[in-house]
Amino acid sequence: MKLAIGLVQMAMGADPSDNLRKAVEQIGRxxxxxxxxxxxxxxxxTPYFCQKEDPANFDLAEPIPGPTTEKLGKISAREKITVxxxxxxxxxxxxxxxxxxxxxxxxxxxxxxxxxxxxDDPSYxxxxxxxxxxxxxxxxxxxxxxxxxxxxxDQWYPEAARLTALKGAxxxxxxxxxxxxxxEKESHGPGQLDAWRTVQRGHAVxxxxxxxxxxRVGFEKSENGDDGLDFWGSSFIADPFGKxxxxxxxxxxxxxxxxxxxxxxxNVRRQWPFLRDRRVDSYAQITDRYTEE
Numbered sequence: 325m326k327l328a329i330g331l332v333q334m335a336m337g338a339d340p341s342d343n344l345r346k347a348v349e350q351i352g353r354x355x356x357x358x359x360x361x362x363x364x365x366x367x368x369x370t371p372y373f374c375q376k377e378d379p380a381n382f383d384l385a386e387p388i389p390g391p392t393t394e395k396l397g398k399i400s401a402r403e404k405i406t407v408x409x410x411x412x413x414x415x416x417x418x419x420x421x422x423x424x425x426x427x428x429x430x431x432x433x434x435x436x437x438x439x440x441x442x443x444d445d446p447s448y449x450x451x452x453x454x455x456x457x458x459x460x461x462x463x464x465x466x467x468x469x470x471x472x473x474x475x476x477x478d479q480w481y482p483e484a485a486r487l488t489a490l491k492g493a494x495x496x497x498x499x500x501x502x503x504x505x506x507x508e509k510e511s512h513g514p515g516q517l518d519a520w521r522t523v524q525r526g527h528a529v530x531x532x533x534x535x536x537x538x539x540r541v542g543f544e545k546s547e548n549g550d551d552g553l554d555f556w557g558s559s560f561i562a563d564p565f566g567k568x569x570x571x572x573x574x575x576x577x578x579x580x581x582x583x584x585x586x587x588x589x590x591n592v593r594r595q596w597p598f599l600r601d602r603r604v605d606s607y608a609q610i611t612d613r614y615t616e617e
Contacts, residue, residue: 325469327361327468327584328359328360329360333538333577333580335555336368336372338371343370362406363409365499367501368409376546387413388413396409396425421438421455423436423438424438424473429467438455441481461491470492470494472488472496474488489533500539503540504554504556505551534561557572557574557576557578561584
């Protein structure tokens with residue numbers, strides 16, 4: 325079975341309504357290019373507000389279902405496509421999540437995934453805003469088989485990719501907001517970008533799945549006196565051999581579409597039967613925080 329994946333790589337302005345309008349336009353453009361599933365970058369409605377800790381930013385959150393899912397549902401139904409989007413979810417007073425929503429071609433929400441791994445680094449103060457996910461790892465049914473969604477910091481964890489693949493996901497989508505601290509870009513930038521690509525390509529290989537990462541792009545100045553963040557774009561799709569099939573640029577807004585053949589998963593897993601050869605009887609310690617002999 326063939327599946328066309330669309331990734332929207334975009335920069336975010338100060339006005340959420342403008343960002344939503346741009347996202348809807350790019351979803352439509354991807355649909356015109358015959359995309360079946362379109363993924364938006366992480367927290368596409370706003371600039372990356374986690375650069376600082378500010379209680380006023382909680383006003384950016386909204387319920388699910390809510391106004392954003394309603395508008396995305398309309399474009400999904402109009403174009404008969406599936407959309408993956410992450411939203412700052414207000415679950416209850418004082419309880420917020422970074423939540424991925426999968427909206428089907430009928431405009432209805434298929435399911436949600438709440439980001440499990442929450443970073444707390446300079447200019448990435450997400451623990452201030454987001455409660456860790458409590459829905460577990462999921463695979464969502466679509467007309468083209470099951471897809472999984474993990475969000476940004478989840479990218480670095482092989483356990484998350486493995487459990488999503490074990491749920492039956494053929495493609496793992498990674499809505500993303502990752503970039504450089506400007507002071508580190510010259511000395512560490514190429515290595516950081518290469519590590520980001522490599523770890524995700526490794527998840528594709530280890531699990532025999534396709535992966536698709538949609539990143540934001542552009543420089544976003546910090547309001548707390550720091551240098552800000554330079555989001556590196558470079559959205560890409562990789563196959564179960566870890567081969568990069570298509571990649572966006574590092575500095576421009578782009579919407580890329582690539583058709584994949586899901587039959588490749590069966591072929592790869594016959595040659596590299598990693599799931600067959602797992603020693604599930606030997607992994608009990610994986611749930612320990614750290615193990616010393």
